Amino acid sequence: MIPGTRVRSVKVENLKNGLFVTGTDTGVGKTLVTAGLVRFARIQGRRCVAIKPVETGCPVRSGMLHPEDGVFLMEASESDLSLDECAPFRFSLPAAPARAAAMEGSRIFLSDLVEHVQAVAESRDFVIAEGAGGLMVPIEDRLMMIDLVERLGCPVLLVARSRLGTINHTLLSVEALRRRDLEIAGIILSGHDEESGPEERYTRRDVERLVGDTPVTVLPYLGHEITTNPAKIAESMAEACGASLLRRWTGLETQH
Ligand SMILES: Nc1ncnc2c1ncn2[C@@H]1O[C@H](COP(=O)(O)OP(=O)(O)OP(=O)(O)O)[C@@H](O)[C@H]1O
Numbered sequence: 616m617i618p619g620t621r622v623r624s625v626k627v628e629n630l631k632n633g634l635f636v637t638g639t640d641t642g643v644g645k646t647l648v649t650a651g652l653v654r655f656a657r658i659q660g661r662r663c664v665a666i667k668p669v670e671t672g673c674p675v676r677s678g679m680l681h682p683e684d685g686v687f688l689m690e691a692s693e694s695d696l697s698l699d700e701c702a703p704f705r706f707s708l709p710a711a712p713a714r715a716a717a718m719e720g721s722r723i724f725l726s727d728l729v730e731h732v733q734a735v736a737e738s739r740d741f742v743i744a745e746g747a748g749g750l751m752v753p754i755e756d757r758l759m760m761i762d763l764v765e766r767l768g769c770p771v772l773l774v775a776r777s778r779l780g781t782i783n784h785t786l787l788s789v790e791a792l793r794r795r796d797l798e799i800a801g802i803i804l805s806g807h808d809e810e811s812g813p814e815e816r817y818t819r820r821d822v823e824r825l826v827g828d829t830p831v832t833v834l835p836y837l838g839h840e841i842t843t844n845p846a847k848i849a850e851s852m853a854e855a856c857g858a859s860l861l862r863r864w865t866g867l868e869t870q871h
Pocket residue numbers: 638640641642643644645646647648684746747748805806807834835836837838842
């Protein structure tokens with residue numbers, strides 16, 4: 616629900632074998648992180664898959680909507696799921712899901728997204744779901760991406776840019792999640808520029824101190840040959856975040 620209009624009648628599914636990857640914004644690095652995480656878990660022998668329950672801004676290729684995130688996540692999952700399983704709801708307009716669907720004379724039901732994630736999770740060891748945009752992105756009427764997270768009832772990994780402005784965006788997202796008692800598994804600050812700004816040296820420490828009790832890691836800027844290769848992303852993430860944290864995020868290890 617939009618702020619101030621919340622009713623607490625939602626059915627929470629309490630998805631035990633899942634992680635939701637959200638971001639402070641669109642284009643922050645959610646797909647990159649999701650692809651690296653799923654491949655990491657698979658290399659560890661886990662039957663883990665990554666999905667993009669709703670994807671907008673899909674270009675048309677060979678007469679069909681082509682979900683770029685979905686295709687990359689399917690590859691990262693070593694094609695252990697079909698494209699329809701990976702990216703079931705695809706829209707052409709690059710807009711929030713509710714608007715993109717409305718422009719096509721259609722609509723999305725949040726309950727369909729919840730059911731889909733659950734169905735995929737039921738036949739796998741673990742599922743990682745990537746959101747579209749950030750937490751306050753409309754999906755259905757007054758229901759937002761954060762309502763999907765709440766209904767799934769799984770931990771959340773928050774991805775943010777490492778550059779200037781991220782403290783504000785990150786803390787706003789953390790506050791929204793905490794207002795609903797949603798579990799934040801960790802925060803990743805992803806580097807988008809080869810050269811980091813002078814403030815970036817302190818950003819991780821500042822976010823960690825202000826958020827408290829949540830792991831905050833920095834994924835440095837990675838070259839094109841890495842960002843296009845899930846196995847290499849997994850390797851870089853293990854180096855940057857530590858394998859233990861990655862194991863925890865993918866349900867391979869419980870927190871002590
Ligand atoms: N650490 C990094 N190093 C290099 N490039 C990065 C890094 N993090 C993100 N990027 C690049 O930034 C762009 C956006 O990343 P990505 O597609 O993962 O964002 P997103 O949050 O999934 O976006 P969307 O909201 O469209 O799903 C991509 O080209 C990605 O390769």
